[in-house]
Amino acid sequence: MLLHGWPGFWWEWYKVIGDLASNYDVIVPDLRGYGDSEKPDLDDPSLYSAEHAIDDIDALCDALGIEQAYFVGHDWSAILMHKFVRKYRHRVIKGMTFDPITPDFGPFYLGFPHMAESWYSQFHQTDMSVELVTSSREACAIYFRHFFDHWAYAAPLLSEEEEEVYLDTFMKQDNVRGGFNWYRANLSVTSAPFSPLDNHVSDVPITFIQGMGDPVVPPSVANHVTKYYNNYTVEYVPDCGHYAMVEKPDLVIDRIRRNFT
Template structure:
Protein backbone atom coordinates (compact mmCIF):
# COMPACT_ATOMS: atom_id res chain seq x y z
CA UNK A 1 0.00 0.00 0.00
CA UNK A 2 1.29 3.45 -0.91
CA UNK A 3 2.44 5.74 1.88
CA UNK A 4 -0.18 8.36 1.01
CA UNK A 5 -2.97 5.76 1.29
CA UNK A 6 -1.61 4.55 4.61
CA UNK A 7 -1.44 8.10 5.97
CA UNK A 8 -4.97 8.80 4.74
CA UNK A 9 -6.37 5.70 6.43
CA UNK A 10 -4.39 6.35 9.60
CA UNK A 11 -5.83 9.86 9.78
CA UNK A 12 -9.42 8.83 9.05
CA UNK A 13 -9.35 5.94 11.52
CA UNK A 14 -8.02 8.02 14.36
CA UNK A 15 -10.35 10.94 13.66
CA UNK A 16 -13.30 8.54 13.70
CA UNK A 17 -11.99 6.89 16.87
CA UNK A 18 -11.79 10.23 18.66
CA UNK A 19 -15.16 11.35 17.31
CA UNK A 20 -17.08 8.23 18.31
CA UNK A 21 -15.42 8.05 21.71
CA UNK A 22 -16.37 11.66 22.39
CA UNK A 23 -19.97 10.73 21.55
CA UNK A 24 -19.76 7.74 23.87
CA UNK A 25 -18.34 9.92 26.65
CA UNK A 26 -21.22 12.34 26.11
CA UNK A 27 -23.74 9.50 26.45
CA UNK A 28 -22.03 8.27 29.60
CA UNK A 29 -22.12 11.80 31.02
CA UNK A 30 -25.79 12.27 30.18
CA UNK A 31 -26.58 8.92 31.74
CA UNK A 32 -24.74 9.92 34.90
CA UNK A 33 -26.69 13.19 35.11
CA UNK A 34 -29.97 11.36 34.54
CA UNK A 35 -29.20 9.00 37.40
CA UNK A 36 -29.01 11.99 39.75
CA UNK A 37 -32.65 12.85 39.08
CA UNK A 38 -34.15 9.46 38.39
CA UNK A 39 -34.38 6.76 41.01
CA UNK A 40 -32.87 3.99 38.94
CA UNK A 41 -30.84 1.93 41.39
CA UNK A 42 -28.96 -0.83 39.58
CA UNK A 43 -30.19 -4.29 40.57
CA UNK A 44 -27.63 -6.50 42.23
CA UNK A 45 -26.19 -9.04 39.84
CA UNK A 46 -27.24 -12.61 40.44
CA UNK A 47 -24.47 -14.82 41.76
CA UNK A 48 -26.15 -18.02 40.63
CA UNK A 49 -26.48 -18.73 36.90
CA UNK A 50 -30.01 -18.73 35.45
CA UNK A 51 -31.42 -22.25 35.40
CA UNK A 52 -31.47 -22.48 31.61
CA UNK A 53 -27.66 -22.29 31.51
CA UNK A 54 -27.46 -25.67 33.20
CA UNK A 55 -30.45 -27.27 31.49
CA UNK A 56 -29.32 -30.79 30.50
CA UNK A 57 -31.24 -30.62 27.21
CA UNK A 58 -28.40 -28.50 25.84
CA UNK A 59 -25.74 -31.05 26.73
CA UNK A 60 -22.88 -31.63 29.14
CA UNK A 61 -20.54 -28.88 30.32
CA UNK A 62 -16.87 -29.72 29.94
CA UNK A 63 -13.42 -28.10 29.97
CA UNK A 64 -10.40 -28.67 27.79
CA UNK A 65 -6.88 -27.23 27.56
CA UNK A 66 -6.04 -26.13 24.02
CA UNK A 67 -3.24 -23.89 22.75
CA UNK A 68 -2.25 -23.27 26.40
CA UNK A 69 -5.70 -21.90 27.32
CA UNK A 70 -8.51 -23.66 29.20
CA UNK A 71 -11.78 -23.48 27.30
CA UNK A 72 -15.29 -24.29 28.45
CA UNK A 73 -17.69 -25.97 26.06
CA UNK A 74 -21.05 -27.71 25.92
CA UNK A 75 -21.16 -31.13 24.28
CA UNK A 76 -24.31 -32.70 22.87
CA UNK A 77 -25.05 -35.54 20.49
CA UNK A 78 -23.37 -38.79 19.49
CA UNK A 79 -19.53 -38.61 19.47
CA UNK A 80 -19.43 -41.15 16.65
CA UNK A 81 -21.21 -38.74 14.29
CA UNK A 82 -19.63 -35.82 12.33
CA UNK A 83 -18.30 -33.00 14.48
CA UNK A 84 -20.19 -29.70 14.27
CA UNK A 85 -18.25 -26.96 16.05
CA UNK A 86 -19.97 -23.67 16.91
CA UNK A 87 -18.02 -20.39 17.20
CA UNK A 88 -19.93 -17.47 18.71
CA UNK A 89 -19.45 -13.75 18.24
CA UNK A 90 -19.47 -10.55 20.31
CA UNK A 91 -20.92 -10.15 22.89
CA UNK A 92 -22.01 -13.77 23.26
CA UNK A 93 -20.98 -17.18 24.57
CA UNK A 94 -21.98 -20.81 23.97
CA UNK A 95 -25.64 -20.13 24.85
CA UNK A 96 -26.16 -18.20 21.61
CA UNK A 97 -26.27 -21.61 19.87
CA UNK A 98 -29.04 -23.10 22.02
CA UNK A 99 -31.48 -23.42 19.12
CA UNK A 100 -28.88 -24.99 16.85
CA UNK A 101 -27.78 -27.48 19.50
CA UNK A 102 -31.36 -28.72 19.85
CA UNK A 103 -31.78 -28.89 16.07
CA UNK A 104 -28.58 -30.68 15.12
CA UNK A 105 -27.68 -32.81 18.15
CA UNK A 106 -29.54 -35.84 16.74
CA UNK A 107 -27.42 -35.90 13.57
CA UNK A 108 -24.10 -34.41 14.64
CA UNK A 109 -21.70 -34.30 17.56
CA UNK A 110 -22.29 -30.70 18.61
CA UNK A 111 -19.63 -28.71 20.45
CA UNK A 112 -20.51 -25.12 21.41
CA UNK A 113 -17.44 -23.46 22.87
CA UNK A 114 -16.86 -20.32 24.90
CA UNK A 115 -14.09 -18.62 22.95
CA UNK A 116 -11.08 -17.52 24.99
CA UNK A 117 -11.94 -14.46 27.06
CA UNK A 118 -15.65 -15.30 27.16
CA UNK A 119 -18.01 -17.03 29.57
CA UNK A 120 -16.36 -19.72 31.64
CA UNK A 121 -13.24 -19.98 29.48
CA UNK A 122 -9.86 -18.67 30.55
CA UNK A 123 -9.32 -14.92 30.09
CA UNK A 124 -5.65 -14.09 29.38
CA UNK A 125 -4.50 -10.53 30.07
CA UNK A 126 -3.32 -8.09 27.40
CA UNK A 127 -3.81 -7.86 23.66
CA UNK A 128 -1.35 -10.45 22.32
CA UNK A 129 -3.43 -13.49 23.38
CA UNK A 130 -6.32 -12.23 21.25
CA UNK A 131 -4.50 -11.92 17.93
CA UNK A 132 -6.32 -13.75 15.17
CA UNK A 133 -3.54 -16.31 14.77
CA UNK A 134 -4.02 -17.39 18.40
CA UNK A 135 -7.79 -17.64 18.00
CA UNK A 136 -7.33 -19.80 14.90
CA UNK A 137 -4.91 -22.07 16.73
CA UNK A 138 -7.44 -22.46 19.54
CA UNK A 139 -9.86 -23.93 17.01
CA UNK A 140 -7.22 -26.12 15.36
CA UNK A 141 -6.02 -27.55 18.65
CA UNK A 142 -9.58 -28.03 19.92
CA UNK A 143 -10.44 -30.18 16.89
CA UNK A 144 -7.24 -32.13 17.42
CA UNK A 145 -7.86 -32.61 21.15
CA UNK A 146 -11.38 -33.84 20.38
CA UNK A 147 -9.78 -36.56 18.32
CA UNK A 148 -11.08 -35.45 14.94
CA UNK A 149 -9.42 -34.77 11.59
CA UNK A 150 -12.38 -32.86 10.12
CA UNK A 151 -15.32 -30.78 11.27
CA UNK A 152 -18.14 -28.53 10.18
CA UNK A 153 -17.60 -24.97 11.43
CA UNK A 154 -20.75 -22.97 12.17
CA UNK A 155 -19.99 -19.38 13.13
CA UNK A 156 -21.50 -15.99 13.91
CA UNK A 157 -20.05 -12.47 13.95
CA UNK A 158 -16.46 -12.63 15.31
CA UNK A 159 -16.64 -16.41 15.13
CA UNK A 160 -17.00 -15.99 11.37
CA UNK A 161 -13.83 -13.92 11.06
CA UNK A 162 -11.99 -16.68 12.91
CA UNK A 163 -13.66 -19.35 10.77
CA UNK A 164 -12.61 -17.59 7.54
CA UNK A 165 -9.02 -17.33 8.66
CA UNK A 166 -9.14 -20.97 9.74
CA UNK A 167 -10.47 -21.90 6.31
CA UNK A 168 -7.60 -19.95 4.69
CA UNK A 169 -4.95 -21.80 6.70
CA UNK A 170 -6.47 -25.25 7.29
CA UNK A 171 -8.93 -25.98 4.44
CA UNK A 172 -8.27 -29.72 4.62
CA UNK A 173 -9.65 -29.84 8.17
CA UNK A 174 -13.09 -28.59 7.08
CA UNK A 175 -16.00 -30.57 5.69
CA UNK A 176 -17.97 -27.33 5.45
CA UNK A 177 -18.16 -23.83 6.86
CA UNK A 178 -21.17 -21.66 7.71
CA UNK A 179 -21.03 -17.92 8.43
CA UNK A 180 -24.03 -16.16 9.96
CA UNK A 181 -23.95 -12.35 10.00
CA UNK A 182 -20.22 -12.36 9.41
CA UNK A 183 -17.49 -11.96 6.83
CA UNK A 184 -13.77 -12.29 6.43
CA UNK A 185 -11.34 -9.74 7.84
CA UNK A 186 -10.29 -8.83 4.28
CA UNK A 187 -13.87 -8.35 3.09
CA UNK A 188 -14.64 -6.10 6.05
CA UNK A 189 -11.58 -3.96 5.43
CA UNK A 190 -12.39 -3.65 1.74
CA UNK A 191 -16.00 -2.72 2.49
CA UNK A 192 -15.05 -0.11 5.09
CA UNK A 193 -12.81 1.75 2.65
CA UNK A 194 -14.98 1.37 -0.43
CA UNK A 195 -18.57 1.40 0.83
CA UNK A 196 -19.75 4.48 2.79
CA UNK A 197 -22.71 2.51 4.15
CA UNK A 198 -20.44 -0.14 5.65
CA UNK A 199 -18.20 2.55 7.10
CA UNK A 200 -21.22 4.05 8.89
CA UNK A 201 -22.33 0.64 10.12
CA UNK A 202 -18.83 -0.01 11.47
CA UNK A 203 -18.88 2.96 13.83
CA UNK A 204 -18.68 0.66 16.86
CA UNK A 205 -15.37 -0.83 15.69
CA UNK A 206 -13.77 2.60 16.01
CA UNK A 207 -15.58 3.35 19.27
CA UNK A 208 -14.35 0.14 20.88
CA UNK A 209 -10.67 0.83 20.25
CA UNK A 210 -10.08 2.94 23.35
CA UNK A 211 -9.80 1.10 26.67
CA UNK A 212 -12.11 1.72 29.62
CA UNK A 213 -14.59 3.96 27.79
CA UNK A 214 -16.24 1.14 25.85
CA UNK A 215 -16.42 -1.03 28.96
CA UNK A 216 -18.15 1.75 30.89
CA UNK A 217 -20.60 2.36 28.04
CA UNK A 218 -21.55 -1.31 27.68
CA UNK A 219 -22.18 -1.61 31.42
CA UNK A 220 -24.60 1.33 31.56
CA UNK A 221 -28.16 0.92 32.86
CA UNK A 222 -27.74 -2.63 34.06
CA UNK A 223 -26.22 -3.79 30.77
CA UNK A 224 -29.14 -2.42 28.76
CA UNK A 225 -27.09 -3.04 25.61
CA UNK A 226 -28.40 -6.62 25.69
CA UNK A 227 -32.03 -5.61 26.11
CA UNK A 228 -31.81 -3.06 23.31
CA UNK A 229 -29.48 -4.96 21.03
CA UNK A 230 -30.85 -8.50 21.16
CA UNK A 231 -34.55 -8.38 22.01
CA UNK A 232 -36.79 -7.67 19.01
CA UNK A 233 -40.32 -6.26 19.46
CA UNK A 234 -42.92 -8.73 18.25
CA UNK A 235 -40.61 -11.74 18.44
CA UNK A 236 -40.26 -14.15 21.37
CA UNK A 237 -37.22 -16.14 20.29
CA UNK A 238 -34.97 -14.06 22.56
CA UNK A 239 -36.61 -13.71 25.96
CA UNK A 240 -35.95 -11.72 29.11
CA UNK A 241 -34.65 -14.94 30.64
CA UNK A 242 -32.16 -15.33 27.79
CA UNK A 243 -30.98 -11.77 28.37
CA UNK A 244 -30.38 -12.60 32.03
CA UNK A 245 -28.02 -15.35 30.89
CA UNK A 246 -25.92 -12.78 29.07
CA UNK A 247 -26.04 -10.37 31.97
CA UNK A 248 -24.93 -13.13 34.33
CA UNK A 249 -21.61 -13.49 32.51
CA UNK A 250 -21.04 -9.95 31.26
CA UNK A 251 -22.11 -8.42 34.55
CA UNK A 252 -18.98 -9.77 36.19
CA UNK A 253 -16.09 -7.41 36.87
CA UNK A 254 -13.85 -6.82 33.83
CA UNK A 255 -15.93 -9.28 31.76
CA UNK A 256 -16.04 -7.00 28.71
CA UNK A 257 -12.31 -6.28 28.40
CA UNK A 258 -11.14 -9.64 26.96
CA UNK A 259 -13.92 -9.73 24.31
CA UNK A 260 -13.17 -6.11 23.38
CA UNK A 261 -9.52 -7.05 23.00
CA UNK A 262 -10.54 -9.08 19.92
CA UNK A 263 -11.21 -5.73 18.23
CA UNK A 264 -8.23 -3.95 19.72
CA UNK A 265 -5.69 -6.64 18.91
CA UNK A 266 -6.73 -7.20 15.30
CA UNK A 267 -7.49 -3.76 13.91
CA UNK A 268 -5.54 -3.15 10.71
CA UNK A 269 -5.24 -0.34 8.17
CA UNK A 270 -4.51 -2.77 5.35
CA UNK A 271 -4.16 -6.47 4.64
CA UNK A 272 -2.18 -8.22 1.92
CA UNK A 273 -4.02 -9.93 -0.91
CA UNK A 274 -4.56 -13.56 0.01
CA UNK A 275 -4.56 -16.72 -2.06
CA UNK A 276 -7.52 -18.93 -1.18
CA UNK A 277 -6.43 -22.55 -1.05
CA UNK A 278 -8.53 -25.60 -1.82
CA UNK A 279 -12.28 -26.02 -2.14
CA UNK A 280 -14.51 -26.02 0.94
CA UNK A 281 -18.33 -25.92 0.83
CA UNK A 282 -19.19 -22.52 2.29
CA UNK A 283 -22.43 -20.79 3.22
CA UNK A 284 -22.59 -17.07 4.04
CA UNK A 285 -25.92 -15.86 5.44
CA UNK A 286 -26.55 -12.20 6.18
CA UNK A 287 -29.57 -10.53 7.79
CA UNK A 288 -31.53 -8.03 5.72
CA UNK A 289 -31.91 -5.67 8.70
CA UNK A 290 -28.40 -6.04 10.11
CA UNK A 291 -27.26 -2.79 11.73
CA UNK A 292 -23.59 -3.72 11.47
CA UNK A 293 -23.04 -5.45 8.12
CA UNK A 294 -24.21 -4.11 4.77
CA UNK A 295 -25.76 -6.75 2.54
CA UNK A 296 -23.44 -5.77 -0.32
CA UNK A 297 -20.78 -7.75 1.52
CA UNK A 298 -22.33 -10.91 0.05
CA UNK A 299 -20.84 -9.98 -3.32
CA UNK A 300 -17.43 -9.43 -1.75
CA UNK A 301 -17.54 -12.84 -0.09
CA UNK A 302 -18.47 -14.55 -3.38
CA UNK A 303 -15.58 -12.75 -5.07
CA UNK A 304 -13.14 -13.74 -2.34
CA UNK A 305 -14.35 -17.35 -2.08
CA UNK A 306 -15.62 -18.54 -5.46
CA UNK A 307 -17.19 -21.61 -3.81
CA UNK A 308 -19.24 -19.51 -1.36
CA UNK A 309 -23.03 -19.75 -1.45
CA UNK A 310 -24.99 -16.80 -0.08
CA UNK A 311 -28.35 -16.36 1.61
CA UNK A 312 -30.17 -13.22 2.76
CA UNK A 313 -32.41 -13.76 5.80
CA UNK A 314 -35.36 -11.40 5.50
CA UNK A 315 -37.02 -9.62 8.44
CA UNK A 316 -34.04 -10.33 10.64
CA UNK A 317 -31.27 -8.38 12.34
CA UNK A 318 -27.75 -9.23 13.44
CA UNK A 319 -28.26 -12.12 15.88
CA UNK A 320 -29.64 -14.43 13.20
CA UNK A 321 -29.36 -17.80 14.92
CA UNK A 322 -31.24 -16.52 17.97
CA UNK A 323 -33.76 -14.14 16.42
CA UNK A 324 -34.77 -16.38 13.51
CA UNK A 325 -33.64 -19.88 14.52
CA UNK A 326 -36.03 -21.68 12.15
CA UNK A 327 -34.77 -19.72 9.14
CA UNK A 328 -31.13 -20.15 10.22
CA UNK A 329 -31.53 -23.87 10.85
CA UNK A 330 -33.32 -24.38 7.53
CA UNK A 331 -30.55 -22.61 5.62
CA UNK A 332 -27.90 -24.71 7.37
CA UNK A 333 -29.86 -27.94 6.85
CA UNK A 334 -30.30 -27.30 3.13
CA UNK A 335 -26.61 -26.44 2.75
CA UNK A 336 -25.51 -29.61 4.55
CA UNK A 337 -27.93 -31.77 2.57
CA UNK A 338 -26.84 -30.28 -0.75
CA UNK A 339 -23.21 -31.15 -0.07
CA UNK A 340 -24.00 -34.43 1.75
CA UNK A 341 -22.03 -33.33 4.78
Protein backbone atom coordinates in the same frame (compact mmCIF):
# COMPACT_ATOMS: atom_id res chain seq x y z
CA MET B 1 -18.77 -26.80 15.69
CA LEU B 2 -20.80 -23.63 16.27
CA LEU B 3 -18.66 -20.51 16.80
CA HIS B 4 -20.17 -17.43 18.38
CA GLY B 5 -19.67 -13.71 17.91
CA TRP B 6 -19.94 -10.49 19.89
CA PRO B 7 -21.86 -9.67 21.96
CA GLY B 8 -22.17 -13.27 22.90
CA PHE B 9 -20.79 -16.56 24.11
CA TRP B 10 -21.71 -20.18 23.42
CA TRP B 11 -25.30 -19.65 24.56
CA GLU B 12 -26.22 -17.56 21.52
CA TRP B 13 -26.78 -20.91 19.77
CA TYR B 14 -29.08 -22.32 22.45
CA LYS B 15 -32.19 -22.31 20.22
CA VAL B 16 -30.58 -24.67 17.70
CA ILE B 17 -28.30 -26.90 19.77
CA GLY B 18 -30.97 -29.38 20.95
CA ASP B 19 -32.44 -30.07 17.52
CA LEU B 20 -29.05 -30.34 15.85
CA ALA B 21 -27.86 -32.75 18.52
CA SER B 22 -30.29 -35.35 17.14
CA ASN B 23 -28.17 -35.47 13.97
CA TYR B 24 -24.69 -34.33 14.98
CA ASP B 25 -22.23 -34.15 17.84
CA VAL B 26 -22.59 -30.43 18.53
CA ILE B 27 -19.60 -28.58 20.00
CA VAL B 28 -20.16 -24.98 21.08
CA PRO B 29 -17.06 -23.43 22.68
CA ASP B 30 -16.56 -20.03 24.25
CA LEU B 31 -13.82 -18.24 22.32
CA ARG B 32 -10.81 -17.02 24.30
CA GLY B 33 -11.76 -14.04 26.44
CA TYR B 34 -15.47 -14.85 26.37
CA GLY B 35 -17.76 -16.68 28.78
CA ASP B 36 -15.95 -19.28 30.84
CA SER B 37 -12.93 -19.68 28.55
CA GLU B 38 -9.50 -18.58 29.68
CA LYS B 39 -8.45 -14.97 29.32
CA PRO B 40 -4.75 -14.71 28.48
CA ASP B 41 -2.94 -11.62 29.76
CA LEU B 42 -5.62 -8.96 29.35
CA ASP B 43 -2.97 -6.24 29.31
CA ASP B 44 -1.70 -7.65 25.99
CA PRO B 45 -4.53 -7.28 23.44
CA SER B 46 -2.38 -8.91 20.75
CA LEU B 47 -3.16 -12.24 22.42
CA TYR B 48 -6.76 -11.77 21.21
CA SER B 49 -5.95 -11.66 17.53
CA ALA B 50 -8.04 -13.65 15.07
CA GLU B 51 -4.91 -15.66 14.25
CA HIS B 52 -4.62 -16.84 17.86
CA ALA B 53 -8.33 -17.67 17.86
CA ILE B 54 -8.18 -19.96 14.83
CA ASP B 55 -5.15 -21.69 16.32
CA ASP B 56 -7.31 -22.27 19.42
CA ILE B 57 -9.97 -23.94 17.31
CA ASP B 58 -7.39 -26.20 15.70
CA ALA B 59 -5.97 -27.06 19.12
CA LEU B 60 -9.47 -27.81 20.41
CA CYS B 61 -9.96 -30.26 17.55
CA ASP B 62 -6.70 -31.96 18.52
CA ALA B 63 -7.69 -32.09 22.19
CA LEU B 64 -11.04 -33.69 21.31
CA GLY B 65 -9.54 -36.09 18.79
CA ILE B 66 -11.48 -34.56 15.89
CA GLU B 67 -9.81 -34.79 12.50
CA GLN B 68 -12.60 -33.09 10.52
CA ALA B 69 -15.86 -31.32 11.28
CA TYR B 70 -18.55 -29.06 9.93
CA PHE B 71 -17.91 -25.47 11.05
CA VAL B 72 -20.39 -22.62 11.47
CA GLY B 73 -19.42 -19.03 12.29
CA HIS B 74 -21.26 -15.83 13.18
CA ASP B 75 -20.10 -12.22 13.65
CA TRP B 76 -16.47 -12.40 14.90
CA SER B 77 -16.51 -16.02 13.88
CA ALA B 78 -17.36 -14.97 10.33
CA ILE B 79 -13.82 -13.56 10.30
CA LEU B 80 -12.52 -16.73 11.95
CA MET B 81 -14.27 -18.87 9.34
CA HIS B 82 -12.65 -16.90 6.52
CA LYS B 83 -9.23 -17.50 8.05
CA PHE B 84 -9.79 -21.03 9.35
CA VAL B 85 -10.90 -22.57 6.05
CA ARG B 86 -7.63 -21.38 4.52
CA LYS B 87 -5.10 -22.10 7.25
CA TYR B 88 -6.77 -25.34 8.39
CA ARG B 89 -8.51 -26.46 5.22
CA HIS B 90 -7.88 -30.11 6.11
CA ARG B 91 -10.15 -29.77 9.16
CA VAL B 92 -13.22 -28.56 7.25
CA ILE B 93 -15.75 -30.87 5.64
CA LYS B 94 -18.12 -28.02 4.86
CA GLY B 95 -18.69 -24.56 6.30
CA MET B 96 -21.47 -22.07 6.95
CA THR B 97 -21.13 -18.40 7.78
CA PHE B 98 -23.82 -16.01 8.92
CA ASP B 99 -23.26 -12.57 7.40
CA PRO B 100 -20.03 -13.04 5.41
CA ILE B 101 -16.97 -10.97 6.25
CA THR B 102 -13.99 -10.89 3.88
CA PRO B 103 -10.82 -8.74 3.70
CA ASP B 104 -12.86 -6.16 1.77
CA PHE B 105 -15.05 -5.61 4.82
CA GLY B 106 -12.47 -3.70 6.89
CA PRO B 107 -12.24 -0.48 4.86
CA PHE B 108 -16.03 -0.43 4.51
CA TYR B 109 -16.65 -1.16 8.19
CA LEU B 110 -14.26 1.51 9.50
CA GLY B 111 -15.03 4.06 6.79
CA PHE B 112 -17.69 6.68 6.22
CA PRO B 113 -20.65 6.57 6.27
CA HIS B 114 -20.66 3.13 7.95
CA MET B 115 -18.77 4.50 10.95
CA ALA B 116 -22.19 5.58 12.21
CA GLU B 117 -22.81 1.85 12.77
CA SER B 118 -19.29 0.69 13.70
CA TRP B 119 -18.43 3.47 16.19
CA TYR B 120 -18.41 0.95 19.06
CA SER B 121 -15.31 -0.76 17.61
CA GLN B 122 -13.29 2.37 18.39
CA PHE B 123 -15.02 2.98 21.73
CA HIS B 124 -13.80 -0.48 22.73
CA GLN B 125 -10.22 0.66 22.19
CA THR B 126 -10.43 2.88 25.29
CA ASP B 127 -9.92 1.89 28.91
CA MET B 128 -12.98 3.87 29.91
CA SER B 129 -15.19 1.59 27.79
CA VAL B 130 -14.74 -1.35 30.14
CA GLU B 131 -15.19 0.82 33.23
CA LEU B 132 -18.38 2.40 31.92
CA VAL B 133 -20.02 -0.76 30.64
CA THR B 134 -19.25 -2.74 33.80
CA SER B 135 -19.96 0.12 36.23
CA SER B 136 -23.31 -1.50 37.08
CA ARG B 137 -25.54 -4.31 35.91
CA GLU B 138 -27.98 -1.73 34.53
CA ALA B 139 -25.23 0.07 32.59
CA CYS B 140 -24.18 -3.27 31.12
CA ALA B 141 -27.80 -4.05 30.20
CA ILE B 142 -28.33 -0.69 28.50
CA TYR B 143 -25.15 -1.02 26.45
CA PHE B 144 -25.62 -4.55 25.18
CA ARG B 145 -29.38 -4.19 24.74
CA HIS B 146 -28.64 -1.52 22.12
CA PHE B 147 -26.78 -4.01 19.94
CA PHE B 148 -29.22 -6.85 20.44
CA ASP B 149 -32.20 -4.71 19.50
CA HIS B 150 -30.66 -2.42 16.88
CA TRP B 151 -29.03 -5.26 14.97
CA ALA B 152 -32.15 -7.43 15.05
CA TYR B 153 -34.85 -7.16 12.40
CA ALA B 154 -37.47 -6.59 15.13
CA ALA B 155 -36.88 -5.52 18.72
CA PRO B 156 -36.71 -6.74 21.36
CA LEU B 157 -34.47 -9.61 20.33
CA LEU B 158 -34.37 -11.20 23.77
CA SER B 159 -36.91 -11.92 26.46
CA GLU B 160 -36.20 -10.63 29.95
CA GLU B 161 -35.10 -14.13 30.98
CA GLU B 162 -32.75 -14.44 28.01
CA GLU B 163 -31.24 -11.03 28.66
CA GLU B 164 -30.51 -12.03 32.25
CA VAL B 165 -28.53 -15.04 31.02
CA TYR B 166 -26.34 -12.73 28.95
CA LEU B 167 -25.94 -10.23 31.78
CA ASP B 168 -24.94 -12.95 34.23
CA THR B 169 -22.11 -13.85 31.86
CA PHE B 170 -21.11 -10.31 30.88
CA MET B 171 -20.83 -9.29 34.52
CA LYS B 172 -18.41 -12.10 35.36
CA GLN B 173 -14.89 -10.93 36.10
CA ASP B 174 -13.09 -9.66 32.94
CA ASN B 175 -15.65 -10.98 30.44
CA VAL B 176 -16.40 -7.55 28.98
CA ARG B 177 -12.71 -6.73 28.84
CA GLY B 178 -11.96 -10.03 27.14
CA GLY B 179 -14.50 -9.29 24.42
CA PHE B 180 -13.34 -5.71 23.97
CA ASN B 181 -9.75 -6.94 23.55
CA TRP B 182 -10.82 -8.59 20.29
CA TYR B 183 -11.57 -5.12 18.95
CA ARG B 184 -8.26 -3.76 20.23
CA ALA B 185 -6.36 -6.59 18.57
CA ASN B 186 -8.21 -6.75 15.27
CA LEU B 187 -10.24 -3.62 14.59
CA SER B 188 -8.18 -0.66 15.66
CA VAL B 189 -7.35 1.83 12.91
CA THR B 190 -3.84 0.32 12.72
CA SER B 191 -4.59 -3.40 13.03
CA ALA B 192 -4.34 -5.87 10.17
CA PRO B 193 -6.58 -8.86 10.93
CA PHE B 194 -6.18 -10.49 7.50
CA SER B 195 -2.99 -12.14 6.28
CA PRO B 196 -1.82 -12.68 2.66
CA LEU B 197 -3.19 -16.22 2.92
CA ASP B 198 -6.65 -14.78 3.55
CA ASN B 199 -6.65 -13.27 0.06
CA HIS B 200 -6.36 -16.68 -1.60
CA VAL B 201 -9.40 -18.27 -3.22
CA SER B 202 -10.81 -21.11 -1.12
CA ASP B 203 -12.36 -24.27 -2.55
CA VAL B 204 -14.12 -25.20 0.70
CA PRO B 205 -17.84 -25.97 0.20
CA ILE B 206 -19.44 -23.12 2.13
CA THR B 207 -22.87 -21.56 2.53
CA PHE B 208 -23.35 -17.91 3.41
CA ILE B 209 -26.56 -16.81 5.13
CA GLN B 210 -27.22 -13.07 4.96
CA GLY B 211 -29.95 -11.32 6.92
CA MET B 212 -31.57 -8.68 4.75
CA GLY B 213 -32.25 -6.47 7.75
CA ASP B 214 -28.73 -6.49 9.23
CA PRO B 215 -27.46 -2.91 9.63
CA VAL B 216 -23.92 -3.73 10.82
CA VAL B 217 -23.10 -6.37 8.17
CA PRO B 218 -25.48 -5.24 5.41
CA PRO B 219 -26.48 -7.41 2.44
CA SER B 220 -24.10 -5.61 0.08
CA VAL B 221 -21.06 -7.20 1.77
CA ALA B 222 -22.08 -10.62 0.44
CA ASN B 223 -21.07 -9.37 -3.02
CA HIS B 224 -17.43 -9.70 -1.96
CA VAL B 225 -17.44 -13.49 -1.56
CA THR B 226 -17.03 -14.01 -5.32
CA LYS B 227 -13.40 -12.89 -5.00
CA TYR B 228 -12.53 -15.37 -2.27
CA TYR B 229 -14.52 -18.58 -2.84
CA ASN B 230 -15.23 -20.84 -5.80
CA ASN B 231 -17.58 -23.39 -4.20
CA TYR B 232 -20.21 -21.39 -2.38
CA THR B 233 -23.86 -20.44 -2.17
CA VAL B 234 -25.40 -17.28 -0.72
CA GLU B 235 -28.90 -17.15 0.73
CA TYR B 236 -30.52 -13.82 1.55
CA VAL B 237 -33.06 -14.11 4.35
CA PRO B 238 -35.86 -11.54 4.55
CA ASP B 239 -37.24 -10.37 7.91
CA CYS B 240 -33.93 -11.26 9.56
CA GLY B 241 -31.22 -9.11 11.10
CA HIS B 242 -27.82 -9.99 12.51
CA TYR B 243 -28.85 -12.90 14.74
CA ALA B 244 -30.26 -15.61 12.49
CA MET B 245 -29.78 -18.33 15.11
CA VAL B 246 -32.01 -16.35 17.49
CA GLU B 247 -34.38 -14.73 15.00
CA LYS B 248 -34.81 -17.67 12.61
CA PRO B 249 -33.74 -20.82 14.51
CA ASP B 250 -35.89 -23.17 12.45
CA LEU B 251 -34.32 -21.87 9.25
CA VAL B 252 -30.83 -22.27 10.70
CA ILE B 253 -31.53 -25.85 11.78
CA ASP B 254 -32.95 -26.66 8.35
CA ARG B 255 -30.04 -25.12 6.43
CA ILE B 256 -27.42 -26.87 8.53
CA ARG B 257 -29.15 -30.22 8.06
CA ARG B 258 -29.64 -29.57 4.34
CA ASN B 259 -26.06 -28.47 3.68
CA PHE B 260 -24.10 -30.66 6.10
CA THR B 261 -24.66 -34.08 4.62
